[in-house]
Amino acid sequence: MTVSEKDVEQLAFFSRLDLTAEDKAAYTKSLNTILDYLAMLKELDTGAVEPAAHVLPVKNVFREDSLRQGLERELALANAPEVEEGAFVVPRIV
């Protein structure tokens, strides 16, 4: 599996990253190096191994349905660039 510069552009868009032409070339190269390295896993015979949904053998870690004090509104909004009537204000969406 290899990635093209087009794939990298798409990934950059998803991550809202603005990449220069040199960046794109560099990331395409390094991502392919990583994929090449991981490709060695394909040499293993995994026929008898259960597919893993999780890396750790944990299950059913629950909490009870009981209320816990959250953040005061002032604190919740402390990092918002703009606030109005207790709400986060965001610029035009579409």
Next chain:
Amino acid sequence: MSRYEAVIGLEVHVELKTETKLFCGCSTEFGQAPNTQVCPVCLGLPGSTGVLNKKVVELAARAGLALNCKIGAYTWFDRKNYYYPDLPKGFQISQVFRPIAYQGYLDIEVDGRDKRINITRAHIEEDPGKLVHSSGSIMTSSSSFVDYNRSGMPLIEIVSEPELRSGAEAKAYLEKLKAILEYTGVSDVKMEQGSLRCDANVSVRPAGTAALGTKTEIKNMNSFRAVQRAIEYEVDRQIDVLEDGDRVVQETRAWDENKGITMSMRSKENPDYRCFIEQEVSPIELSDEWIEDLRVTIPELPDARRKRLVAEHGLPAYDAGVITSSLSLAEFFDATLEKFPDAKKISNWIMGELLRLLNARGMELGESKITPAGLASLLKLIEKGSISNKIGKEVFEAMFQEGKEPAQIVKEKGLSQISDEGQLTQIIAEVIDKNPKSVADFQSGKEQAIGFLVGQVMKATRGQANPGVVNAMLREKLAE
């Protein structure tokens, strides 16, 4: 017969009835001031990790069981990645690959025909926050306000197979789904508060063909009636497009309730959500024993209850269907029946007066002051002849609003039926004096003239006379 067939699938989001959110202890209460039910987890602050609410797993599994689904013995959560301001983490935690419930069904009846609608899956996911746009519409707003109180509230998304064929079938499916979820106690299912929301996938194809047409997704429907209307409009629109030789565009469309049309919101190419397994929340293993423990907590469901009302109390199937369409109504019926053993009379009053007043005022049964004991007392007063059926309706409305005992209302308003012959004798004499022509007609054999005279007495007593007594007294007087 139309040359086209509609193919409709519904995606229904239901908020589960928990005290706290899916992964944190913030309150799920509706209608609080913006951003007062938030914490680092549901705000997606860096370094925060949530822990799964056990109640959510149990409610979701119960919903799945009530919808005849298989329950996944081993399921987990996944991340669905996309950017939108109502989604603080940049991904939604959902169950993409292994839903907790799958392959179920529910049965509907439309125009006297039974139909089974298969349910593809029901999975757990978190609700995003709520957006309010500065000028009302997202298209014209220069900014939007974000309230994260709803962020992280527990939802199940229930996806039907595309087996619905009309707006009426879609509405029947939603009504049945709502009743089942209400009976099972998994959700408040209040569409007006957003605890039940529905999107519809709609396409059309030439009748008798199997390939699916291009579908559109319809959003922004705020009632079951709106879902039906929006689907009917959209089906007609797509048929017109095809008849004109054009192609249906795959897109998301919004229902405009006032104009009664759907409008294009955005084109929808298959978005790339880059889903992968959520590693910070543990997988769920539901043992057979746990599933059985949940299965026994499921109460009698609407269809079974409807059949029981018909079989045990002789109610017409229609009445039983109306009464069992909501758990609160069915419980109200049962409780009234314990104190007044005439099922049909009770059902008449529930379907007539009670539902009429609730619908007219847009109220839920719990918001009115009427009680089963109150209705039973009222029906006893009518049966004894203390008040007429007509006055009973007036008393019922007062009980609905004020919650007083019917006997007290009758007394306070002086509504007691006049059966006392002494009181009526004088009024009857006056009516006979004032209406010589009707008297002569009756005496010459025109039987129907008596009806007019009874009516005059009723009018003079403002409806409080007992019509049977009046009729008998008039006949006796006129025979003299």
